[in-house]
Amino acid sequence: MILLTPGPTAVPETVRAAMSTETIHHRTKEFEAIFASTREMLKKLFGMPEALMLVSSGSGTMEAAVLNLTHKKALTINGGKFGERFGKIAKAFNVDYKEIVVEWGESVSVDAVVNEIKNDSSIDAIFIQISESSTGVRHPVEAVAAEVKKINPAVMIVADGITAVGVEPIDVTNIDCLITGSQKALMLPPGLAMMGLSDAAVAKIEAKPAGFYFNLATELKNQRKNTTAWTAATTLTIGLNKVLADLFEQGLENKFREIEKIAKATRAALDAIGLKQYPKNPALSMSTYELDGANALRKLLQNEFKVNIAGGQDHLNDKIFRINHMGYVEVYHAAWAVEAIEIAMEKLNIRKFDASASRAFARSFYLEG
Numbered sequence: 001m002i003l004l005t006p007g008p009t010a011v012p013e014t015v016r017a018a019m020s021t022e023t024i025h026h027r028t029k030e031f032e033a034i035f036a037s038t039r040e041m042l043k044k045l046f047g048m049p050e051a052l053m054l055v056s057s058g059s060g061t062m063e064a065a066v067l068n069l070t071h072k073k074a075l076t077i078n079g080g081k082f083g084e085r086f087g088k089i090a091k092a093f094n095v096d097y098k099e100i101v102v103e104w105g106e107s108v109s110v111d112a113v114v115n116e117i118k119n120d121s122s123i124d125a126i127f128i129q130i131s132e133s134s135t136g137v138r139h140p141v142e143a144v145a146a147e148v149k150k151i152n153p154a155v156m157i158v159a160d161g162i163t164a165v166g167v168e169p170i171d172v173t174n175i176d177c178l179i180t181g182s183q184k185a186l187m188l189p190p191g192l193a194m195m196g197l198s199d200a201a202v203a204k205i206e207a208k209p210a211g212f213y214f215n216l217a218t219e220l221k222n223q224r225k226n227t228t229a230w231t232a233a234t235t236l237t238i239g240l241n242k243v244l245a246d247l248f249e250q251g252l253e254n255k256f257r258e259i260e261k262i263a264k265a266t267r268a269a270l271d272a273i274g275l276k277q278y279p280k281n282p283a284l285s286m287s288t289y290e291l292d293g294a295n296a297l298r299k300l301l302q303n304e305f306k307v308n309i310a311g312g313q314d315h316l317n318d319k320i321f322r323i324n325h326m327g328y329v330e331v332y333h334a335a336w337a338v339e340a341i342e343i344a345m346e347k348l349n350i351r352k353f354d355a356s357a358s359r360a361f362a363r364s365f366y367l368e369g
């Protein structure tokens, strides 16, 4: 089966092999050395002075950020399932918050955020997705961060980059906390999450330690010594070390370029068979297209073509499908996915097959680049 869902994503064989060694204890010099080198590569990946690894899925790290970086009031941007989650976390912990609701499929406007910051000086942290995975939208995080910092540099900008870090360049000049997880662009199994931190974020965390399992002040103290407060995810850390070493050997720019080419070719193919892209400002991480009855197409793709793509959530269930471009995707996986979609569409009596998808994919990927 070709796994082309926007998380979990496929794990390369070299990475699976790296994780197949004997389990080692986490309180050993051997593991500390692996942890140290992974930590340094993570800082480089984020482009930030500090990095933490947490044993959780991405949502745990979102929770840690809300708890440790909001002292007064949070501002959350809800334009989909993941933006909504920041608000749900704040609510669950009685953290005061205000939510900007954005219509699904749209990006937040910089002005809307600026207005909230100007009108409410108690807001001391903003939580926003770079790529909102439920809609495939790219939010203008860098622009939001720059404008907010002009008004009040003390406001923490927390960017959920789970489907953006390792996908495209992110300008972290004004970002204080950049979150990612193992099972998307970092092409690992689920279970490890990471965050990059600015010096200001570190100072704020240390000024008022919060939480227990996700107490980031405790983690900072430990991880600076290349150990962890609780048992480390040893095997996933070894996998992450391999992923990052390979990424830097390939060159991040080259990886970004490869993802961009696959995304472009996929979109050219789906456009060529008359499908409509759902988000107005699409993120590079995935292609999100409208299709009434998308679930029947997905089922056929799985059963007859060995391609697994994602559908939509909530009111978008059965209305959209999403194809992943993050992490480990071979060009022939992506090319087969769009061809299979075109064949499946004929089988479902949606559109006659004429090989337009394959032609557009090949032209875009190989002839136009």
Ligand SMILES: *Cc1c(COP(=O)(O)O)cnc(C)c1O
Binding pocket: 007, 057, 058, 059, 060, 082, 129, 131, 132, 133, 160, 162, 163, 181, 184
């Ligand atoms: C996947 C994802 C998360 C984290 O979800 P988990 O299931 O907890 O790993 C958070 N934000 C975005 C944008 C995501 O795509």
